[in-house]
Amino acid sequence: MSIRMFVADLDGTLLNDKGEVSRGALAAIERLRSRGVEFIPATGRSLPECVHVMKAIGHEGRMIAAGGALVHECRRGDVLLRRPIAADLVKRLVEVVSRHGHLAHLLQDHTATTHDYLMIGEQEFDPATKWWFDTLPLTYRRIEKLTDMDAMHHTVRVGTVALGDELGAVAQDVEATLGGLVTAQHWPALTAEKAIQTRTHLLETFAARVSKWTSVAALAALDGVHREEIAAIGDGLNDFELIREAGLGMAMGNADPRIAAVARVQVATNSAEGFAESVERALAS
Known part of the structure; x- marks a missing residue:
């Protein structure tokens, strides 16, 4: 079967490593x-956090945001x-x-609230959060x-940021307390690390079974697109299910070994036009 849906x-x-879309990548999107x-971008960012990228590539169609919790x-x-998370x-x-x-x-659906994030706690912003x-x-x-339960509505992700490897214990606590009720992930925040030169880690939790792949599968079902007609490319742990389940799952050269x-x-x-290469591989399949 020919590829009908390309998820990236x-x-x-x-x-690229500068956070930019290369000319080769732009040309590859036009080829699709x-x-x-x-072409469906799929990111851990919210739409406001990547709207500049959507404008740079001239994308007006569907995109998967917040790790699969939102489709815009x-x-x-x-x-x-x-x-959302209950x-x-x-x-x-x-x-x-x-x-x-x-x-x-707390990342919240900005179309249903007056803000993008609800921040809860007395702590100062860490350098990565302030930079973001x-x-x-x-x-x-x-x-x-936390005193107002109404403020909890429209939350699609609960997370935190810390330096180094402090979040492993938090992730274990989430699993012990709420295992099966939520999906939790934690990993280095490479974009922040490059910008502020600190070892920054993220913890992100979603409603159960939320992932980029489950949103891709929902869109594919609506469109009558078969798994074999879906190509996907990624590099990070929140791409794991997407790359494993897509008909043509591809990993970047800089991808996590898993x-x-x-x-x-x-x-x-x-940084070496891996995205453009993935498009050519998909179109040739």
Whole structure:
């Protein structure tokens, strides 16, 4: 079967080490469009956190945001699919994060609230969080303690940021407390590390079974697209299920070894036009 849907991660995949879209990548996206293949960006970022990338590539179609918790139509920013965390689970996740002395970062659906993030805790912003809010057009609301359950609604991700490897214990606590009720991941925040030269790690938790792949599968089912007609390219741990399940799952040359292990193909790095190579591989399949 020919490829009908091409799904791509952003950081470390479509974007090079400078956080830019290369000319080769732009040309590759145009190749997909000219062949009638739908290009779907799939990122851990929210739409406001990557709207500049969507504009750079002229993307007005569907995109998967927040690790699969949101699907947007980019032209107007409409939400096509939302998978929020239940308010009672949000409360319990905030309690776990706070118990370990970290500031809780609640990513919320900005189309349903007045802000992008609800920050809960008395701690100061860490350098990576401060850099993120200073760099991107984001809004946030801050409260010291969780007292208003209504504020928990529209939350699609609960997370935190820390230096070094401090978050392993938090992730273990989440698993012990809420295992099976939520999906939790933690890994180095490479974009922040390159910008501020610190060993920054992220913890991200979602509603159960939320991933980039489950959103891709939902869109494919709506369109009558078979698994064998889906190509995907990525590099990070939040791409694992996507790369494993897609008909043609490809790993970047700079991918985590666990991603490379489940990919059918490995291409060049994101600084050596690996994304463009993945497009050519998909179109030739």
